Amino acid sequence: MDLSLLSALNAERAARRAAVLVTDTGSGAQRLVKAADLAADPLAELLDKQLRTGKSGTVEAGGNSYFLTVQAPPPRVIVTGAVHISQAMAPMAKLLDLDLAIIDPRAAFATPERFPDVTLLTEWPDAALASLGLDSYSAFVALTHDPKIDDPGLEAALRSDCFYIGALGSRKTHGRRLERLTAAGFDETTLGRIHAPIGLDIGAVSPAEIALAILGEIISTLRGPRRPKP
Incomplete structure (x- = not known):
């Protein structure tokens, strides 16, 4: 060469x-x-x-x-929320060769005991994402239900070239989320990048099933035809 x-x-x-x-x-x-x-x-x-x-x-x-x-860079999944769903996602992501990082300032939740062999950042998302960086081979997943944690992460993801952005919550919860993000200056097209309700529609109920639905949607977005940027 x-x-x-x-x-x-x-x-x-x-x-x-x-x-x-x-x-x-x-x-x-x-x-x-x-x-x-x-x-x-x-x-x-x-x-x-x-x-x-x-x-x-x-x-x-x-x-x-x-x-x-x-x-192609190794795809990675960055999650806000050291919760039961992310606990189930971690081993699944490893099997799929997806690098997984979990951000949660609540140190009592983000522990090596609950997340063995997982990258944990016990910082607020704006600080953690500044060091991690977000690019076109990054997926961002918001799972805490806490706007103080999820919203800053979503704002950073929406300003980036993330190939996937997803957020947990009902349609009503997402509606309130959209109101906050609109007030933060994001337009309708940009907000349309957020997958919510998150995950493939497989009737998921348990944390493991929801984790599977989320990872399935991430893989589908990564490997399927690229959507044109808004």
């Missing part, structure tokens, strides 16, 4: 940005397509499809064969 391409690829990796190295298997010619430039590439549809799988592979187009080397 050309050293300039390698340097550019490493820079995208360090910044947690997706990229695809396109190699013409016939000529050996290579080019790097960054996620931000994907839509303008002649192979845009194929690149997008391959990128959503997170796996490298060979594709055919226009009588030519290309090997697509996919570099």
Whole structure:
């Protein structure tokens, strides 16, 4: 590989940005397509499809064969709320190769005993998210039912490129949440990014079932066709 391409690829990796190295298997010619430039590439549809799988592979187009080397950041799920649902989510997320971090300033809830081998941040969301950062391979999930904890996290997520934003609560609870976020300056289109009620509609009742519904919706959003940004 050309050293300039390698340097550019490493820079995208360090910044947690997706990229695809396109190699013409016939000529050996290579080019790097960054996620931000994907839509303008002649192979845009194929690149997008391959990128959503997170796996490298060979594709055919226009009588030519290309090997697509996919570099996608590990997807992560950032949760506000060290609650029963997030306790159930933690082992499921690990099985799905999703990095999970839980934010909850209530140190009595966010303990290693309740969340073994999980990244715990016993800080307020605005401080924790400033250090974690949110990007297009981050999912944000609000689970506390406490506006003092959930709302700052939601505001940070709505200002970011998170691929998924979800919040627990009934339609009535979400209605009040939307009123607060509207007062904070967010418009209807932006607020439409929030999945609420959260999770796939599978009739979930128990914390484990709700965790499964949430992770299912996250995976569907991550791997399914990308929605155009508002």
